Amino acid sequence: MVEKKCLLCQETENKTILVTMNFKGKEIHMCPSHLPILIHDPQKLVGIIEGAENFIAG
Numbered sequence: 911m912v913e914k915k916c917l918l919c920q921e922t923e924n925k926t927i928l929v930t931m932n933f934k935g936k937e938i939h940m941c942p943s944h945l946p947i948l949i950h951d952p953q954k955l956v957g958i959i960e961g962a963e964n965f966i967a968g
């Protein structure tokens with residue numbers, strides 16, 4: 911079984927709340943302290959999430 915981890919800080923669900931999202935058929939997990947990056951600064955996810963450049967506005 912693959913352990914769920916925040917994409918950015920690698921914290922597991924045993925240490926923090928993880929929010930699970932789905933993108934391109936994959937599950938993505940992020941902790942609440944990194945969700946603002948997804949909302950406000952998604953270009954930082956390029957190279958971390960495959961295809962992230964597709965959801966960057968503007």
Ligand SMILES: [Zn+2]
Pocket residue numbers: 916917918919920921940941942943944
């Ligand atoms: Zn995190």
